Amino acid sequence: MTQSTPAHLTPRKRPRQARAKATLEAIFQATTQVLIAEGPYRLTTTRVAERAGVSIGSMYQYFPHKQALFYALNENYLDALAGRITAACQAQSGASIEQMVAALVNAYWQAKMERPEVTRALYRSVAELDNQALIASFAARVDAAALTMFASANDASFADLTAVNLTLIHCVFGTVRSVFERNLPPQEALTIRDHLMMMCVAYLRSVSDRSPVYNTQK
Amino acid sequence: MTQSTPAHLTPRKRPRQARAKATLEAIFQATTQVLIAEGPYRLTTTRVAERAGVSIGSMYQYFPHKQALFYALNENYLDALAGRITAACQAQSGASIEQMVAALVNAYWQAKMERPEVTRALYRSVAELDNQALIASFAARVDAAALTMFASANDASFADLTAVNLTLIHCVFGTVRSVFERNLPPQEALTIRDHLMMMCVAYLRSVSDRSPVYNTQK
DNA sequence: ACCTGAACACCGTTCAAGT
DNA sequence: ACCTGAACACCGTTCAAGT
Numbered sequence: 001m002t003q004s005t006p007a008h009l010t011p012r013k014r015p016r017q018a019r020a021k022a023t024l025e026a027i028f029q030a031t032t033q034v035l036i037a038e039g040p041y042r043l044t045t046t047r048v049a050e051r052a053g054v055s056i057g058s059m060y061q062y063f064p065h066k067q068a069l070f071y072a073l074n075e076n077y078l079d080a081l082a083g084r085i086t087a088a089c090q091a092q093s094g095a096s097i098e099q100m101v102a103a104l105v106n107a108y109w110q111a112k113m114e115r116p117e118v119t120r121a122l123y124r125s126v127a128e129l130d131n132q133a134l135i136a137s138f139a140a141r142v143d144a145a146a147l148t149m150f151a152s153a154n155d156a157s158f159a160d161l162t163a164v165n166l167t168l169i170h171c172v173f174g175t176v177r178s179v180f181e182r183n184l185p186p187q188e189a190l191t192i193r194d195h196l197m198m199m200c201v202a203y204l205r206s207v208s209d210r211s212p213v214y215n216t217q218k
Numbered sequence: 219m220t221q222s223t224p225a226h227l228t229p230r231k232r233p234r235q236a237r238a239k240a241t242l243e244a245i246f247q248a249t250t251q252v253l254i255a256e257g258p259y260r261l262t263t264t265r266v267a268e269r270a271g272v273s274i275g276s277m278y279q280y281f282p283h284k285q286a287l288f289y290a291l292n293e294n295y296l297d298a299l300a301g302r303i304t305a306a307c308q309a310q311s312g313a314s315i316e317q318m319v320a321a322l323v324n325a326y327w328q329a330k331m332e333r334p335e336v337t338r339a340l341y342r343s344v345a346e347l348d349n350q351a352l353i354a355s356f357a358a359r360v361d362a363a364a365l366t367m368f369a370s371a372n373d374a375s376f377a378d379l380t381a382v383n384l385t386l387i388h389c390v391f392g393t394v395r396s397v398f399e400r401n402l403p404p405q406e407a408l409t410i411r412d413h414l415m416m417m418c419v420a421y422l423r424s425v426s427d428r429s430p431v432y433n434t435q436k
Numbered sequence: 437a438c439c440t441g442a443a444c445a446c447c448g449t450t451c452a453a454g455t
Numbered sequence: 456a457c458c459t460g461a462a463c464a465c466c467g468t469t470c471a472a473g474t
Contacts, residue, residue: 017437040346041285045467055440060468067259127345128258135400166406167393167413174392175385182353188384195385195425202424203417235456263448273459278449 005133009071012064024062026052031073035121043125067129074126078134081111082141089145096155097208101168101200104146108176109193119180143169156208164207168200223351227289230282242280244270249291253339261343285347292344296352299329300359307363314373315426319418322364323390327411330398337398361387374426382425386418 015021030052034043045066049056063069088107092100112119126134147165150158158164175196179189233239248270252261263284267274281287306325310318330337344352365383368376376382393414397407 013437015438020438023438044465046465056467057440057469058438061438064468066467124346128342132401139400163406163409163413167410167417170396170400170410171389171393171414171417174394174396175389176392177396178388178392182357182388183350188381191381192385192388195381195421196389198424199385199389199417199421202420203413206416206420207413231456233457238457241457262446264446274448275450275459276457279457282449284448 005071005075006130008064009068009130009133010064011068011072012060012062015062023052023054023058026054027059027062027069028073028076031069032118035125036117040121040124070125071129071131071134074122074129074131074134077122078138082138084111085142086145089149092149093152094154095152097150097153097204098197098201100149100153101172101197101204104149104168105172105176105193105197105200108173112176112180116180139169142173150204153204156204156210158204158207159209160207164204168203171203172196172200223289223293224348226282227286227348227351228282229280229286229290230278231280233280241270241272241276244272245277245280245287246291246294249287250336253343254335258339258342288343289347289349289352292340292347292349292352295340296356300356302329303360304363307367310367311370312372313370315368315371315422316415316419318367318371319386319390319415319422322367322386323394323411323415323418326391326394330394334398357387360391368422371422374422374428376422376425377427378425382422386421389421390414390418 015024027048030048031043034047034051038047045056045059048069049059052059059069063072085104085107088103089100092103095103143165146169147161150156150165150168151161175192179192184192233242245266248266249261252265252269256265263274263277266287267277270277277287281290303322303325306321307318310321313321361383364387365379368374368383368386369379394411397410402410
């Protein structure tokens, strides 16, 4: 998962002793805490070290610079997120496209909405980084899981599955993020979520080989 | 357009004399240049002032802090973008939903892809800010323009136009941004763009009151 | 192997002095 | 009304000294 991480963002070394592991864990936790409590703007190495109860020098033994710390934090987060989405996809093997779409949307939606401040703060902290590798590795895992899922649909099949899958993934994730960032009143947001599902289903039906009744091609 | 800007991000004062206007313009241009040439990480007040040929003190007469400068820059950008999209929408009054969707997707796509480094750099510079007001004001303009456009469609009409419009807007903008950020090979990106259009059309047909042939409701 | 914290370079921001 | 730039507080990062 971390193969293509840019060299300058790689951790300096891995902890070997127990106390080192504790140090690293404390640093990660402190970073999240400072991020939530004080915001991305006040997230300084000094404050993180202080909150973690370690010296500033300790931090720099593991991370070559501040950015690498944020990078690692986001990597952890995206790894967990990809795991959840992959699991949701696997659970829908052989189901209908409607069920699949609902599962995919809900998995991502829930993950983002569970702790909105964390989502927002993490996102801010990584936006200024070179996050291409993070995105690519997350996307690769999710792409694969969704592809397998949709290939197993019991009520549709697709000639150009790869393109269909890519479109759907970007649509679901892009739309959910867009709604999330706009911070709409909950009821309105939920309406869009439901419409998003309808939209995905309408699309999948329109490009499916089966059920020509729903084929909207002119 | 700037009514709801948070007080702490408001410019300190407006230029009244000609030389002051020139100073402000130089600062904006220098900011963009430094952003592109050196990246968001090296975008410092010192460098901007140096490149603009003004003293650091001059900058602080107009902006209470660095963030306010970035905020203003993004405001300008989003204002222009909203203008382009609004124009594209107006040009499609009375057209088919297919034409409308294509116009909307293309307008946003082109704006983002024209100068990708600028798009990316600007986005990074604003991510760490409190950008809710920026998003809200941009969204309000685009929402209104798209709503008017879709209400005039010659081949569809919608009972819940507001929800349909919101969904479509978020889907188009979210998906395009998602694709943009992933940095896919151009050919693949274009395929998704075309599928995105198909998706939007399939959705609009499925929720339209007219053309029951395309209604996919069970 | 891991931790410490004084020291240094640089950045954001101010403000008294100028025109 | 507008501009200047030395001065200050704070931040990121290093490194010699420790256990």
